[in-house]
Amino acid sequence: MGRKLLLEHINVPNINTFDVYREKGGYRSVEKALKTMTPDEVVEEVKKSGLRGRGGAGFPTGMKWSFLAKPEGVARYLVCNADESEPGTFKDRFLMTYIPHALIEGMITSSYALGANTSYIYVRGEMMPQIRILEKAIAEAKAKGFLGKNILGTGYDLELYVQPGGGAYICGEETALLESLEGKRGNPRIKPPFPAIAGLYGCPTVVNNVESIAAVVPIINDGGDEYAKLGIGRSTGTKLISAGGNLKKPGVYEIDLGLSCEEFVYSDEYCGGIANGKRLKAVVAGGSSVPILPANLFFKTANNEARLMSYESLADGGFATGTMMGSGGFIAFDEDACIVRNTWNFTRFYHHESCGQCSPCREGTGWMEKVLHRLEYGHGKKSDIDLLVDVSKKIEGNTICPLGDAAAWPVASAIRHFRDEFEWHVTNASEAMTRNYGLAHYADPLPKKEETAA
Amino acid sequence: MKVTIDGITVEVDPGTTILNAARQIGGDIVPPAMCYYSKLQGSGGKCRTCLVKVSKGSEKDPRPMPKLVASCRTTVMDGMEVQNITSPEVIEARKGVVEMLLINHPLDCPICDQAGECHLQDLGYEHGAAKTRYEFDRRTFEKIDIGDKIQLHMTRCILCYRCVFTADQITDHRIHGILNRGDHSEISTYIQAAVDNDFSGNVIDVCPVGALTDKTFRFKNRVWFTKPVDAHRDCNHEKCNGKVTLWYKGEDVIRVTARKDVYGEVEEFICNECRFDKKKTADWVIEGPRKIANNSVISANHYDTLRPLPVVKTNPVLQENNKNQFERDTRL
Numbered sequence: 001m002g003r004k005l006l007l008e009h010i011n012v013p014n015i016n017t018f019d020v021y022r023e024k025g026g027y028r029s030v031e032k033a034l035k036t037m038t039p040d041e042v043v044e045e046v047k048k049s050g051l052r053g054r055g056g057a058g059f060p061t062g063m064k065w066s067f068l069a070k071p072e073g074v075a076r077y078l079v080c081n082a083d084e085s086e087p088g089t090f091k092d093r094f095l096m097t098y099i100p101h102a103l104i105e106g107m108i109t110s111s112y113a114l115g116a117n118t119s120y121i122y123v124r125g126e127m128m129p130q131i132r133i134l135e136k137a138i139a140e141a142k143a144k145g146f147l148g149k150n151i152l153g154t155g156y157d158l159e160l161y162v163q164p165g166g167g168a169y170i171c172g173e174e175t176a177l178l179e180s181l182e183g184k185r186g187n188p189r190i191k192p193p194f195p196a197i198a199g200l201y202g203c204p205t206v207v208n209n210v211e212s213i214a215a216v217v218p219i220i221n222d223g224g225d226e227y228a229k230l231g232i233g234r235s236t237g238t239k240l241i242s243a244g245g246n247l248k249k250p251g252v253y254e255i256d257l258g259l260s261c262e263e264f265v266y267s268d269e270y271c272g273g274i275a276n277g278k279r280l281k282a283v284v285a286g287g288s289s290v291p292i293l294p295a296n297l298f299f300k301t302a303n304n305e306a307r308l309m310s311y312e313s314l315a316d317g318g319f320a321t322g323t324m325m326g327s328g329g330f331i332a333f334d335e336d337a338c339i340v341r342n343t344w345n346f347t348r349f350y351h352h353e354s355c356g357q358c359s360p361c362r363e364g365t366g367w368m369e370k371v372l373h374r375l376e377y378g379h380g381k382k383s384d385i386d387l388l389v390d391v392s393k394k395i396e397g398n399t400i401c402p403l404g405d406a407a408a409w410p411v412a413s414a415i416r417h418f419r420d421e422f423e424w425h426v427t428n429a430s431e432a433m434t435r436n437y438g439l440a441h442y443a444d445p446l447p448k449k450e451e452t453a454a
Numbered sequence: 455m456k457v458t459i460d461g462i463t464v465e466v467d468p469g470t471t472i473l474n475a476a477r478q479i480g481g482d483i484v485p486p487a488m489c490y491y492s493k494l495q496g497s498g499g500k501c502r503t504c505l506v507k508v509s510k511g512s513e514k515d516p517r518p519m520p521k522l523v524a525s526c527r528t529t530v531m532d533g534m535e536v537q538n539i540t541s542p543e544v545i546e547a548r549k550g551v552v553e554m555l556l557i558n559h560p561l562d563c564p565i566c567d568q569a570g571e572c573h574l575q576d577l578g579y580e581h582g583a584a585k586t587r588y589e590f591d592r593r594t595f596e597k598i599d600i601g602d603k604i605q606l607h608m609t610r611c612i613l614c615y616r617c618v619f620t621a622d623q624i625t626d627h628r629i630h631g632i633l634n635r636g637d638h639s640e641i642s643t644y645i646q647a648a649v650d651n652d653f654s655g656n657v658i659d660v661c662p663v664g665a666l667t668d669k670t671f672r673f674k675n676r677v678w679f680t681k682p683v684d685a686h687r688d689c690n691h692e693k694c695n696g697k698v699t700l701w702y703k704g705e706d707v708i709r710v711t712a713r714k715d716v717y718g719e720v721e722e723f724i725c726n727e728c729r730f731d732k733k734k735t736a737d738w739v740i741e742g743p744r745k746i747a748n749n750s751v752i753s754a755n756h757y758d759t760l761r762p763l764p765v766v767k768t769n770p771v772l773q774e775n776n777k778n779q780f781e782r783d784t785r786l
Contacts, residue, residue, distance in 0.1 A: 394550030
């Protein structure tokens with residue numbers, strides 16, 4: 001059984017309240033950091049831990065912190081990215097709902113390490129319950145002297161604010177988040193300069209994911225070296241995985257990085273296997289933006305070794321045979337799942353959420369969605385499949401922010417691994433409609449393009 | 455610092471972007487730019503037409519950059535090597551961007567006032583494919599009068615943000631911007647309010663396509679049938695230097711614009727009074743015919759015969775200048 005660091009007390013009644021959380025050892029990291037460590041020592045512990053950003057990119061958190069510019073007389077900010085909204089990812093929402101003080105504690109310790117006296121938790125606007133929970137937790141922490149002026153008599157001041165976002169997926173991109181936080185339209189900024197040099201209000205800023213900030217708590221409590229003992233290779237510590245799709249036991253799990261993929265899917269401790277005794281067909285391992293993998297490739301690496309839930313192992317073989325850890329939004333598809341329909345659904349999301357600032361993403365996501373819609377509804381042509389591959393290539397790597405890649409990868413990987421299914425949709429349109437919607441008659445009345453032309 | 459673009463090395467100041475370094479060299483290796491505008495702070499990086507390949511980062515760190523970069527926003531490093539037209543990857547990406555831009559931009563050049571001065575028209579000619587693969591309905595919009603002098607034809611807009619930056623940076627207050635997101639984005643004013651300030655007309659000049667048009671010029675003529683003449687006047691407006699180009703049809707001034715440089719960018723912005731209200735030759739001090747690049751369609755009618763501009767008929771000095779210019783252009 002894996003060790004629980006973030007969800008250790010998840011089943012304790014009222015753990016969302018300050019008193020119960022404190023009773024269970026909460027806010028020790030704040031006391032330890034503020035009273036016994038310098039900010040640089042805290043940063044050093046995080047570096048030692050090998051913690052990698054849990055939002056999706058997996059960049060080493062300690063290194064990110066060490067890039068923070070420290071000019072004299074200029075404010076520094078810590079911003080928590082709680083704009084979680086990728087299809088399949090819901091672990092931050094879970095953490096904020098049930099153990100809000102873990103995030104507040106992490107924010108105080110991290111802000112101290114970075115020399116920030118004002119910090120923000122930027123929460124997706126739709127998550128009103130979580131916003132209220134966090135505001136209540138902040139008020140409790142402030143009342144107990146863990147926030148505000150002169151925290152615990154150490155002379156360190158910190159004001160922590162919760163800022164609801166407008167509800168756009170793009171605001172989860174760190175520079176778009178900063179724009180939104182400044183009250184502007186949530187468009188990504190062109191980098192450089194990176195936020196560590198010029199972020200919020202032009203000041204040095206660190207933007208971290210909810211889980212990354214919460215993970216600072218056990219790192220400071222037990223030491224970075226202790227944290228680094230968990231996991232495998234450069235994937236240290238534990239990771240929250242939000243598991244969904246056709247699983248017997250969907251939910252949020254905390255796993256030691258390095259757990260075998262097979263164990264994660266089939267063991268009773270975690271997902272318990274595929275629902276209704278069906279076979280696993282495909283997996284999206286880290287949120288909808290990462291490439292989809294067929295089951296056989298998900299369980300075996302390119303070298304035919306057992307694949308592990310770690311950053312390196314999941315990426316083994318590149319996109320030809322691998323995928324990414326991403327945010328940990330795990331989605332399982334059983335043998336009945338329609339990959340074309342699913343790909344269309346994902347693309348529909350990215351089309352809707354593209355900010356529209358740069359041309360390839362603005363126009364390309366919509367184009368892909370329309371072609372996929374045509375395929376899904378029985379009016380596709382064989383050339384559509386190659387067209388999709390080409391359009392996804394034209395978007396990938398050519399956009400301002402990674403949303404373009406996030407839209408292109410699911411399409412490219414779905415066609416790479418399930419091309420026959422796309423072709424089947426072209427040749428068996430009516431059957432595809434029956435299978436997906438029970439609408440045998442639906443595909444027929446609508447004339448196909450070639451027929452219309454004739 | 456030294457930067458090499460398509461094999462040509464140029465020495466530039468630190469902080470220069472790849473695009474501006476290329477512009478110092480000039481010629482075909484200059485990447486196209488639809489959204490970058492050197493006179494507007496923060497512009498660029500959006501349209502992705504200026505993507506280039508950095509095959510060597512710098513002398514210190516020679517690793518190539520993993521992705522194509524926007525040359526208008528990427529500053530050069532000493533020893534950097536860049537590929538523009540020598541990279542098939544760049545040409546392919548640019549072709550893709552042009553195809554995407556033309557998805558929702560109608561090819562209504564035959565009726566568009568911007569025809570002949572349109573950056574997208576040039577880009578489409580240089581990089582576009584003969585046929586689009588896009589088979590779905592295009593988005594369309596009703597035309598909007600934003601003020602009594604400017605018409606917004608949103609259907610043609612490629613969302614370069616230039617007009618938004620212009621309004622932000624050279625007018626007193628901005629009341630227009632981008633609404634919605636993704637391919638539903640559109641330039642609009644708050645409840646179609648008028649863009650009404652002394653410098654609003656400059657949004658027409660910065661628009662790279664025909665989305666923002668001058669209502670006092672709409673459908674009056676094709677630009678290649680007009681005669682552009684540089685002129686100036688003592689403008690009372692403190693921010694306007696009064697240097698313009700007058701566009702003649704016969705002996706009538708049918709349009710007034712700010713003067714543009716070789717990359718189609720306004721040299722200095724002008725006020726609305728100069729642009730919209732001063733349309734008589736008597737209002738201006740004529741300097742002489744405007745120099746137009748040989749490859750511009752505007753030059754087309756200047757080659758057939760030497761026809762001095764109507765306005766300079768009686769001025770022997772300008773007549774001589776005019777003649778010299780046309781002779782030189784013809785020789786070239």
